[in-house]
Amino acid sequence: MRILDNVTSPEDIKNLTLGELKQLAGEIRSFLINTVTLTGGHLASNLGVVELTIALHYVFISPDDKLIWDVGHQSYVHKILTGRKDELRGLRSKGGLSGFPKASESPHDAFDTGHSSTSVSAGLGYARARDINRESYDIIGIIGDGALTGGMAYEALSDLGASKTRMIVILNDNEMSISQNVGGMARYLSKIRISKSYYRFKHSARRFFETLPLVGASAVRLADGFRERLKYALVGGKLFEQFGLKYIGPIDGHNIAEIIEYLNFAREAEGPVLLHLLTKKGRGLPVAEINPEAFHGISPNGDTPALSFSKKSGNILCSIAENNPKITAITAAMTEGVGLENFANLYPNRFFDVGIAEQHAVTLAAGLSKGGMRPYVYIYSTFLQRAYDQILHDVGLQDLPVVFCVDRAGISGPDGVTHQGVYDISYFYTVPNMQILAPKDLCELSFMLEYSVTATHPLAIRYPRTCTAVDNGRQIKAFNPFEWECLNDVKSKYVVLAVGDRMISIAYETLKTDSKCFALYNARSIRPLDTAVLDRLKDKTVITLEDGIRSGGFGANVLLYLSEKFKNPNVKIFAYRDGGIEHGTASELITEQGITAKILSEYIKKH
Ligand SMILES: Cc1ncc(C[n+]2csc(CCOP(=O)(O)OP(=O)(O)O)c2C)c(N)n1
Incomplete structure (x- = not known):
């Protein structure tokens, strides 16, 4: 009998031994692999948070305590532990479980997510409400290193640090966004990873434990005993400290005992704490560990579309860029999703993956355009919502010929309500000087992209991922981008x-x-x-x-x-x-x- 079969709520894991928790982790991994390969979904990210999720539900009392999953694509283990194991087989299909947290699905889903970098803001909102209402529950935001590339996370960390209120931020650092993570913060985190072997739980730990409510000798004694059992040190994290958060880490995110011990310490702290966990994306499935990008989001049974607007778009841009050194391409952490892998390889100095930073991507394009380049912004319709003001204020009002290749436009399907690309026509319509095009097939997409090189105003070309057009002899006779x-x-x-x-x-x-x-x-x-x-x-x-x-x-x-x-x-x-x-x-x-x-x-x- 599997332990997993007896787990129908987080209560059911509270009395398990460490050995049993470890066994449970193994069972959950097998269950995830068997189920998600059939349903499709975010496999690698979930395999990476099995121990973390078990430890969270072991230490905290959900739904009283609030677990807020950033992006939310890694919430399957949480769903399994909160009574939705059997429903996981209907994941992402009509009428079945959502692939993201949803309060309407379970009281354990404290905040609906789907788009990145919202967890710290939402958690701080909860914390301020808790403080005003004189309540005492814990709030834990779980944010990946990828999600930490989003500007909103920094706005929230800055506010949280200044607030001095109680909240735990767990940084789940697996060095990956969908692709390898990018940017200065990613470099900073990798420095912390490297330095961990040089430090040994010294004064920083002592200082930290001295701030706990258990003040003084007993806490420090506890810390001393604790120190003996530690494999990892409390190092670095100065940047988070400057923000006003207590930094703990980096610790092994696959060692349940260690995570539990640190969570217990973090929950006793008086102010905001950031607990830095190192995890492996795809953990337990060798092919996913080696190639986590391919297993970030998988289709049911590995299906891939035969006719892809995304691939076609990226490839056409490659040929246009061959003879035009002004062409630049920008993605916000979705190189593969938007079909820009070839462009990235062929023109690395004209390709910019800015991380999950759609707002920055758009204003960066505006700047590139001002500087004499011809920028192409490749972002999914749903994520581009983030950058509405940048589209309007920086591109539209200045009437800059920035081209938006709006991928996953229209109903996108299994990712659900947070990911449908159904709002872009309406928001683009309000932007001064913006032209909006939609191709009827791959051939027309090429014409549109060729035209885009000569466009003198902002331009959006919207298309879904898969081209459904069957070739009815609908070849284009004469292409005019303004004529129907x-x-x-x-x-x-x-x-x-x-x-x-x-x-x-x-x-x-x-x-x-x-x-x-x-x-x-x-x-x-x-x-x-x-x-x-x-x-x-x-x-x-x-x-x-x-x-x-x-x-x-x-x-x-x-x-x-x-x-x-x-x-x-x-x-x-x-x-x-x-x-x-x-x-x-x-x-x-x-x-x-x-x-x-x-x-x-x-x-x-x-x-
Ligand atoms: C605003 C926004 N842009 C892009 C995405 C697409 N997206 C989903 S998960 C992800 C990577 C997240 O990386 P990380 O937070 O490190 O989580 P991991 O999957 O590595 O555990 C991206 C870019 C999104 N959900 N929201």
């Missing part, structure tokens, strides 16, 4: 304006049953609208299809234009309902949102 392409030139009362490959595919699917039922346009330019086409649609029923939300989207702007032009225009908008879209496959979710060939053809029959 007529794909079905028939005389009909109905005119469908479809944005992007997914929506055009749905329109084509509808035309299969009745090829004359509507005229179809590829509305490749979402902004500006092709007013030459719109001006001809006076007495038509105009139907818009887009892979984005209704509010402020393409359809909404078509309606606005037509209502200013004609009296009572007849416009039907197919777009996503406002509010979040949970996890599932993209096609399940698009169907759930009521955008299908069947619904489109029924609408036309009825109206």
Whole structure:
């Protein structure tokens, strides 16, 4: 009988022996490997936090104490220990468990996450509320070294250090973001790692323990005894100390006994503490330990898309850059995800991975543009939300020809509500001087990227990861980035304006049953609208299809234009309902949102 089978809540591990906790760690690892290879998800990150999560639930009392998982992709072990083990088999699929913490799923999920670098801010908010309400629970933010590249984490550490309130920040340092971690902080952490062998738990430890409530001799005696059992030293961390946090570490993040002992010390401290853990991403699965990047996020059964907009985009940029030394590419910790691996290898001095720092990425691009370069910012639609002000203030208002390659646009699927790329049309629409394009297929993406080199204003090209367009002979005859392409030139009362490959595919699917039922346009330019086409649609029923939300989207702007032009225009908008879209496959979710060939053809029959 596995110990894991008897664990249905954190209470069930409180009385286990150290040997049993270690056995449990092994069982959880096997369970994770067997399950996540089937469901898909963030395998390597979770394998790295098995001991940490067990120790946290051993020491703290969740949900009274608050565990806040930064990004949240590493919360599967936490889910397993908090009564959701059996549901893990439905991870990330429609109606199943979310791949991220969700308060609506469990009271043990103290804060919903998905985007990076929020845990310290959220934890400090909890801490201030606790202090005002005269409560006494503990708050623990668990942040990776990758997430620590995000500027928001520093704003929060600065505030936390000054606040002097009680909160524990656990820095889970595995030297990896999705790829190898980057930047000055990563270098600083690696220095601490190296120096640990030169120091031995000396005065810094004594000083630390003397600050504990157990003040004085007993604490120091405890520390002295403790010292004997330590393999690692308390060293470095000066930078965190300067912020006002007590630094403890670095310690072995796979040694349960050691983590428990340090957590117990940290919880007794009076002010904020940062506990620096060294872990191995992918721990226990040799292939993942050797290549953690490949196992950061895996698809169910290892599926990869046949036609990838991401790969195509990165590769086209490589060929454009060959003859154009001004081309530069920027990613915020997603080199592989956005298809820039080849560019990074071919043009290392024109490639910038800035870490999880989308805001910086955008203003960096603005600066590059001012300096005479032609910057391409490759960021997922959902993460680019972070940089709205930088897009507007630094790029849009200055009218700089920065190109945004907006990946994972539209419904992205299993990562769920925090990751759907459905807001970008609306936010780009508000940015002065911004042109927004969406390709109908890979071929059109090449035309758009070639055009982008000559663009004189800010430009966003949005596309999902996988290209769903089947080749219906839809080759591009003449590409004009401002004109909509007529794909079905028939005389009909109905005119469908479809944005992007997914929506055009749905329109084509509808035309299969009745090829004359509507005229179809590829509305490749979402902004500006092709007013030459719109001006001809006076007495038509105009139907818009887009892979984005209704509010402020393409359809909404078509309606606005037509209502200013004609009296009572007849416009039907197919777009996503406002509010979040949970996890599932993209096609399940698009169907759930009521955008299908069947619904489109029924609408036309009825109206
Ligand atoms: C704002 C934002 N940008 C990008 C991402 C994509 N992302 C998810 S996990 C991750 C790496 C996180 O590294 P780290 O915090 O060290 O965790 P690890 O997986 O190494 O345990 C990135 C870049 C994100 N979730 N949020």
